[in-house]
Amino acid sequence: MNQGPVVHQRWLQAIKEFNDTSAYEELYRYCWKDLYQHAARRILDRQDVEDILQELFVQFWERRHTIDIQMNLPAYLKGMLKYKIIDFFNSTKAKDKLLDHWSKHIFDYVQEHPEDLKTYLALEKLLEEELEVMPHNMRQALLLKWEHLSIREIATRMGLSEQTVKNNLTEASKRLRKAILGYQHVQNGSFSLLLVFIIDELAK
Template identity: 60%
Template sequence: MTPENLQHEAWLLAIRELDDKEAFGKLYRCFWDGLYAHALRRIRDAQHAEDIVQELFIQFWEKRKRLDTQINLPGYLYGILKHKIIDFFNASKVKPQLLDFWAEDLYTFVQQHPEELETYLALEQLLSEELNKMPASMKQAILLKWDKFSIRDIANRLELSEQTVKNNISEGSKRLKHALLSRGIDGYNATLVFLAIQSIAAATS
């Protein structure tokens, strides 16, 4: 057993057997930042992410008498967090705006199939990576179009011709769709991938 695992076991034992708030505080400080960052990446709302992690630790303390001191503590905490994020999403606390361009039907599909939340987030990450590969002007044009700016407004903001903006949006949209088809279709729910492609087409038309 590693020194880290021994430390975790000691904290768990002290919390369960002695109601040791000092040990709980050390555990809290050790894992808070990572759990919060993980929640924030998925929920994209700082207050909600903080609330979820706070609730996680409150429930952890409340259930301390039933703790298994042999658990993999990081795996246990992140497993709880995963389910809390799914519950949060499925309880309609989240607006359909994890990515602003996702269409309502895509959001509804994931809400009705919470087991697909991980796929949704993976597709979100895939598209984010693809956006970051684009030239700056292309990425900015896509993002502004998703924010419902007109071609003229985008051209003025980026100091480009309207035709260049149209070309950038068209090419950027093709790249995103290609990324979904080439890397997403084999590993992910086909309905989700198809809805994502439809959403991109609708948002960039």
């Protein structure tokens, strides 16, 4: 975003007062790259990032008559993006991606032990259910951690202290371990322990 506040205000005024699509296209062109890079540092899938930004700019256009012409445009758009990213991490789509992430870690094991496929499918369902019942902040901290954000980045994004984030991650890990080890008493123990190890690594 290399344009100055005066140019931003000119765009915003044209968009707000005259529904100027040319000004909107200029704003879009100059802001897209910076927003894309910001989102891509947090979300790994390129298509997901593009979808989020598309939705953001559509929403911006829909709200054009209520925008403040004097506002800090880059800060405003990044604020919108922040909540889009949080919504993404809370979505079923993001959870499905994380379950896919687990699948990649244990793919070799299942290949070598096809008799454990039934156990894997049951544990996958168990983990998904555990995510669903976690408190909001705990689940969100865990999802952000699995997207490779640092404790400090998670704390900043969620508006929490770093210690609170750490506490949430620790408790989330304990809950997942308890669920998996509880299942171990009924099914294959070595496979369950492998999954516990993965959970612990992802929560660090």
